[in-house]
Amino acid sequence: MTAFFQELGMTYDWAWFVATICGILLIALPLMLAVAMVIYAERRFWGAFALRRGPNVVGPFGVLQSFADGLKVFLQETIVPAAANKGLFLIAPIITFTVALMAWAVIPFNSGAVLADINVGLLYVLAISSLGTYGVVIAGWASNSKYPFFSAMRAAAQMISYEVSIGFILICVVLxxxxxxxxxxxxxxxxxIFGFINAFAFNPLLxxxxxxxxxxAMAETARAPFDLTEAESELVAGYQTEYSSMAFALYWLGEYANVLLMCTLNAVLFFGGWLPPVDWAPLYYVPGIxxxxxxxxxxxxxxxxxxxxVPRYRYDQLMRLGWKVFLPMSLLFVVLVSGYLMLTRYGA
Structure with a gap:
């Protein structure tokens, strides 16, 4: 794309700058549209699981429901609690939303179709995804309310706990x-797998x-059954309790952007990403994206x-699963994978 803008007469620096901005917009704008549509899709799924209709009034088949909800929160008043730290209170949802978008910079949508094809792309994703904790913790502290503060403490412990096991899992993939x-x-x-299946997931060690x-990934994004940060039974709504209007909407957008990121990482790291499921020539005519x-x-x-x-976990169960099950298991498989590779790939 940089070369295209250079052909239009721009210098290399300006061509690179404009090309980068265009690349960011090509990712961010479709992602925002995708977030709106997956919220609608998820509500339709929930309706089907519960034998009810789900959104079906606003627009054909209810497809405009997410946009109607977005317009509603956009027109609401932003209320800042009197005792809150106003600056941090308002910047917290911006952090969550921005960080959720930044991680997409290294996701390859096709062969070579990536905004930043850096050699440490996986480390970048791990680093950026861990920054999402700050948006939640700052929101809980800045609200100056007990329920958001409890939620912030839970979120910090929960995200750190599961990032440890995710880190060891990624070591196995990288090895x-x-x-x-x-x-x-x-x-x-x-x-x-068998010379024709494009996936790590079916490898017995992976x-x-x-x-x-x-x-x-579900625990990292605080999704049910691990949504202890938003548990309405004891925390009202967690770190979002004092938020309204667009600040609240930014948390929703950030949450679903993170969920889509984790879904994409599952596909990229274990199911071949933009490759077809089977290494069969005719399937490669379908675009990788x-x-x-x-x-x-x-x-x-x-x-x-x-x-x-799945019903919600208790918090002690959540911590036990992360520290006493996933952490030892992921450590064990780092040893098994590295040992197997040393014997087979590097032993000779």
């Missing part, structure tokens, strides 16, 4: 792929890590399915 580059990880999955990653979107939507359906059917 097998031999690279931190996201495109490199996808290409390493081509024909990985399958348990995919299961742990899927569950940890179509395969990636189909896999992402499948995982989003799984997230919605779990949220609609």
């Amino acid at each position: 097998w792929a031999g690279t931190f580059n996201m495109n490199g990880i996808i290409e390493a999955q081509q024909g990985h 399958f348990p890590m995919w299961v742990v990653f899927l569950i940890s 179509v395969w990636l979107l189909l896999k992402t939507f499948f995982f989003f359906f799984v997230f919605s399915w779990v949220k609609a059917t």
Whole structure:
């Protein structure tokens, strides 16, 4: 794209700047539209699971319901509690929303179709996703209210707990792929199983890590059954209790952008990303972005399915699962994967 703008007579610096802005918009604007549509889709899923209709009035089949909800919060008044730290109170949802968008910079939508194809793309995603904790913690502290403060403490402990196991899971993937580059990880999955299945997930040593990653992703994004930060039974609405209007909407947008990111990471790290499911030449005529979107939507359906059917954990159960089950298990598989690779790949 930089070369295209250079052909229009721009200098390299300006061409690179304009091309980068265009790349950001090409990711951010469709992502915002996707967030609106997946909120609608999730509510339809919940309706089907509960044998009710879901949104079906606003627009054909209710597809404009998310936009109607967005207009409603946009027209509401932003109320800042009198005792709150106003600056931090208002900046917290901006942090959450911005961080949720930043991680998409290294996600490859097709071969070479990535905003920043950096060698440490996976480390970048891990670093950026961990920053989301700050938006929640700052909101809970700045609200100067007991329920948001309790939620902030829960969120900090919960996100840190599951990031540890996610880090060890990613080590297993990196060891097998031999690279931190996201495109490199996808290409390493081509024909990985039986010479024709494009996925790490069916590898006996990586399958348990995919299961742990899927569950940890739900806990990392505070999705049910791990939504202890928003538990209405004891915290009213958690860190969002004092928020209204667009500040509240930014949290919703950030949450669903993070959920879509985790669904995409499941597809990229374990199910071949933009590769077709099977290494068969005719399937490569389908654009890679179509395969990636189909896999992402499948995982989003799984997230919605779990949220609609699994009851919420207690907080002690949540911590026990993270520290006493997932952490030892992921550590064990780092040893097993590295040992197996040393014996087979590097032993000779």
